[in-house]
Amino acid sequence: MPKYEKADVERRMTGAVESLKSDLGGLRTGRANTALLDPVVVEVYGSMMPITQVATVSAPEPRMLAVQVWDKANVSAVEKGISKANLGLNPMSDGQTIRLPLPDLNEERRKELAKLAGDYGEKAKVAIRNVRRDANDALKEDEKKKEISEDDRKRLEDEVQKLTDRHVADTDTAVEKKVQEILTQ
Known part of the structure; x- marks a missing residue:
């Protein structure tokens, strides 16, 4: 054989x-792209999980990403995960939604x-x-x-x-x- x-x-x-x-696809250009957050991992429930397993990521505007966290208890963990990913994004929490404005490059x-x-x-x-x-x-x-x-x-x-x-x-x-x-x- x-x-x-x-x-x-x-x-x-x-x-x-x-x-x-x-x-x-995860590299940032000037436009909002949900794939930008694909490498983000979040520490929830005692383990590391991809952000897509704890929240919904969308691009409501050309220069804005929105992360809708499913469990309110995980909002701060998701914010930390986004910050640790070193993507140059500044998370702003609004209840269970985290907004990520994309600054000009x-x-x-x-x-x-x-x-x-x-x-x-x-x-x-x-x-x-x-x-x-x-x-x-x-x-x-x-x-x-x-x-x-x-x-x-x-x-x-x-x-x-x-x-x-x-x-x-x-x-x-x-x-x-x-x-x-x-x-x-």
């Missing part, structure tokens, strides 16, 4: 790109966010290259076990490289798009 499976390689590479897009903060987007892109590329390495190792092992020929291994390695190139290009495109969004809004 060969170790190499193209579908698995493609799934893992696509997963790296999707994870990158999710991470980029200054040039320095825009550059920091653009650099962070680039860092996320590099991490995704590393993940994609690790998948390529694993696939090539599996192909070499399959050849060693005489399950595939040397020609098949070389052909499949080319196929893996094409998949890698395509996913790295997708990563670059996503990062470029996000950087443009950060620098222009």
